[in-house]
Amino acid sequence: MSGISSAGPQPADLWPEVQPDAARRLMLAGVESFARRGYHATTTRDIAATAGMSPAALYVHFPSKAALLFAISRSGHEQVLTLAQQAVDEAADPATAVRDLVERFTAWHARRHTIARVVQYELEALPEQQYGVVASLRKDIERLVRDVVERGCADGLFTVGDAGTAARAVLSLGVDVARWYTDRSRLTPEELGSEYGDLVLRMLGAATTPGS
Amino acid sequence: MSGISSAGPQPADLWPEVQPDAARRLMLAGVESFARRGYHATTTRDIAATAGMSPAALYVHFPSKAALLFAISRSGHEQVLTLAQQAVDEAADPATAVRDLVERFTAWHARRHTIARVVQYELEALPEQQYGVVASLRKDIERLVRDVVERGCADGLFTVGDAGTAARAVLSLGVDVARWYTDRSRLTPEELGSEYGDLVLRMLGAATTPGS
Incomplete structure (x- = not known):
């Protein structure tokens, strides 16, 4: 259940206005995690893992969940x-x-x-x-x-x-x-x-x- | 945010077919907890506390969340x-x-x-x-x-x-x-x-x- 699907829409199609691509990948990982377990049951660690990034890398783009x-x-x-x-x-x-x-x-x-x-x-x-x-x-x-x-x-x-x-x-x-x-x-x-x-x-x- | 509101609908009105009243109180506490935080972020302990009961008392009526x-x-x-x-x-x-x-x-x-x-x-x-x-x-x-x-x-x-x-x-x-x-x-x-x-x-x- 983890990892961004390669078959679905890609981050650049979903959020063409967002830069860089790492931020878009985190947004897609956030969507998938929140949709699966709800916002409150999702941690920034879960989201970073789904995006294939470290929690520290997440905070470069988003200061919080x-x-x-x-x-x-x-x-x-x-x-x-x-x-x-x-x-x-x-x-x-x-x-x-x-x-x-x-x-x-x-x-x-x-x-x-x-x-x-x-x-x-x-x-x-x-x-x-x-x-x-x-x-x-x-x-x-x-x-x-x-x-x-x-x-x-x-x-x-x-x-x-x-x-x-x-x-x-x-x-x-x-x-x-x-x-x-x-x-x-x-x-x-x-x-x-x-x-x-x-x-x-x-x-x-x-x-x-x-x-x- | 905890405790069942006395102003809202009462458990007996919501689930007249459910017995005893403790089970109905737990259902209302479950509804309020799931609606507030989502199912996955809610524990049976949270639900029991909202109903003013012990976790053990919850399991008497419901074997699981x-x-x-x-x-x-x-x-x-x-x-x-x-x-x-x-x-x-x-x-x-x-x-x-x-x-x-x-x-x-x-x-x-x-x-x-x-x-x-x-x-x-x-x-x-x-x-x-x-x-x-x-x-x-x-x-x-x-x-x-x-x-x-x-x-x-x-x-x-x-x-x-x-x-x-x-x-x-x-x-x-x-x-x-x-x-x-x-x-x-x-x-x-x-x-x-x-x-x-x-x-x-x-x-x-x-x-x-x-x-x-």
Whole structure:
């Protein structure tokens, strides 16, 4: 169970913005360790061993286990915020924006399901200040979705009882993919994203389902 | 952070089928400990202390930490299967069945959010045989929902692309409530269940939304 799998995604693909490669390898080792045993049951020694490094080498890049969790959590939230913002910016109307956002958001949580589990389920282990940074990113993501749902309602494209609850349901559906999706799931991340795009547009009362 | 809260739900309300009360108190202490630190970082000593009992007293009721997790997990799944089955049995048509099922399923995951987190997120810590028992209950729940979605499609009440994916989305939406719901959430468990009932019927392409 130890060591980073050579078959799975490689650290440079997961965190292209992080340098050097040793830091990325530690982040992947952290993800695998936290996902397997939980944050609190994992030691920096476990993580260093999974990365094939010494505990001292870990501290060169991350001053603590909490700092490593923060790097994983912040990066995950930033990636999701970026893909959601791009979907909204590139779309001609709120219905297309919601479809594209759900497709990309769902596919991300399927493709990156192990990272996403750590990002979504270990939040409460973050120290207060770091938690605040991540909570602010989460608010940005929620506001983006609520705004596009409200614009769709104002344009007469959507009909929802409560935009806040509907926006939360849209995100919730995508987040929960991380809990149950595995590499053996029947649909690919993109196929699942496409199905969920249809379901969400109907959930929002969209009369037509525009192509993406 | 230790000790069972006197303000929250009491063990006898959570597990009326479990006897004696000491076993129920240990289950609640297990839920609180696993939710706070994760299964692997929790010791039987921690759980006994939270319940105000000795480790030896814990072993009278549960031979191991895994046996305690299994009792929590099996009971949670049985409660959910029962409420889902009742919703289907009592309904006159698939649309009413889905609405009532989603209302009760969502409200359960909101009201019992701490138990539900342990039930949903610590599954993989179960030993193989106990995992099999719980996996079988999960299959029963999924089959129940898929069958009612398929019946609704056959009756012309619902229109979905893929009944299996739609059924999973229905359950997924309710399960994820356990992740984000807190006692400070804006909607009560019943209000949230009602909103989600509307959203799900639309997601399934139901032409009308019957009252529950």
